[in-house]
Amino acid sequence: MAEQRRIALVTGCGKPDGIGAAIARRLSADGHVVVVVDIEATGVRDSHEPADSVAQDWRGVESLVAELEAAGGAASSVTGDISVESDAERIIAHAVDRHGGLDILVNNAGAPFSLGHGDIAEVDAGEFDRVMAINVRGTFLMGQAAARVMRPRKWGRIINIASVAGRQGSRLNSAYAASKAGVIALAQTWALDLGPDGITANAVLPGFIFTTRTLSAMSKKAGGADIDRTAAVKSAPNIPVGRPGSPEDVAATVAFLASDHAAFTNGQSLIVDGGSLRL
Numbered sequence: 001m002a003e004q005r006r007i008a009l010v011t012g013c014g015k016p017d018g019i020g021a022a023i024a025r026r027l028s029a030d031g032h033v034v035v036v037v038d039i040e041a042t043g044v045r046d047s048h049e050p051a052d053s054v055a056q057d058w059r060g061v062e063s064l065v066a067e068l069e070a071a072g073g074a075a076s077s078v079t080g081d082i083s084v085e086s087d088a089e090r091i092i093a094h095a096v097d098r099h100g101g102l103d104i105l106v107n108n109a110g111a112p113f114s115l116g117h118g119d120i121a122e123v124d125a126g127e128f129d130r131v132m133a134i135n136v137r138g139t140f141l142m143g144q145a146a147a148r149v150m151r152p153r154k155w156g157r158i159i160n161i162a163s164v165a166g167r168q169g170s171r172l173n174s175a176y177a178a179s180k181a182g183v184i185a186l187a188q189t190w191a192l193d194l195g196p197d198g199i200t201a202n203a204v205l206p207g208f209i210f211t212t213r214t215l216s217a218m219s220k221k222a223g224g225a226d227i228d229r230t231a232a233v234k235s236a237p238n239i240p241v242g243r244p245g246s247p248e249d250v251a252a253t254v255a256f257l258a259s260d261h262a263a264f265t266n267g268q269s270l271i272v273d274g275g276s277l278r279l
């Protein structure tokens, strides 16, 4: 049975090879209207991401909209900081004003990996707070504003992109791991609070996924050495399927959770890591 055309909104879509852009492309290919969002049009570069990691003509969410439209889809973009309440409300209002409602919310935006990264004895408490503000408060504010729109429509899908770090911790990354555990707990709680209104909420927990961000983090760890995909595959021998994941692997799981087929899947944490963590 063909999926109904829905209105979807995906946060954190500013980078061409990020997970957010892959999710937007997949939902658009599945026939949905897609609103793509980021704090800045081209996204926030992590401190170790080289400036030349993105093509010069890439205009972030605007380029992504042009790409989706060229492929026959309907899309629009909006910028804003999800951790600011008025921005979160404005972003959701954009979907309603421009496209007539909101059915699918994908909370993909996340704090830069290096923010708050470091030894427990050294981590700056202000950086810890900012990671929590983006990942937990931002996800909460977006979910809250979306719930107000979805409830009267009696149908909705909320998908939070968490991380395996939220289940098993992450070395030198207290803030990131704690925030992702919070993102999982938000999905579990919304499953209870919104399930009776026809709205499901689930978390997706990616493991090691190839993006510019992860490749440059590996390069930093290796003292600035050039890390290509072949080298990265060799450095991930503990992934049972024998390779790191792609943004499209995550997008495929999101597409399932966003569909009518996932109507009875609610409050779950779907791990997308090639089998490293088996729960």
Ligand SMILES: NC(=O)c1ccc[n+]([C@@H]2O[C@H](COP(=O)([O-])OP(=O)(O)OC[C@H]3O[C@@H](n4cnc5c(N)ncnc54)[C@H](O)[C@@H]3O)[C@@H](O)[C@H]2O)c1
Pocket: 011, 012, 013, 014, 015, 017, 018, 019, 020, 037, 038, 039, 040, 042, 043, 044, 045, 080, 081, 082, 083, 108, 109, 110, 111, 112, 134, 138, 161, 162, 163, 164, 205, 206, 207, 208, 209, 210, 211, 213, 214
């Ligand atoms: N890449 C991986 O291996 C991996 C693994 C597990 C989980 N994740 C999660 O997947 C998501 C996407 O990660 P990615 O690897 O594509 O990284 P990414 O840096 O490409 O994507 C994150 C995006 O969020 C945006 N953002 C940051 N703060 C924001 C704010 N306050 N408001 C709006 N947008 C904001 C950034 O500008 C960026 O474009 C993140 O939540 C990340 O934690 C990634």
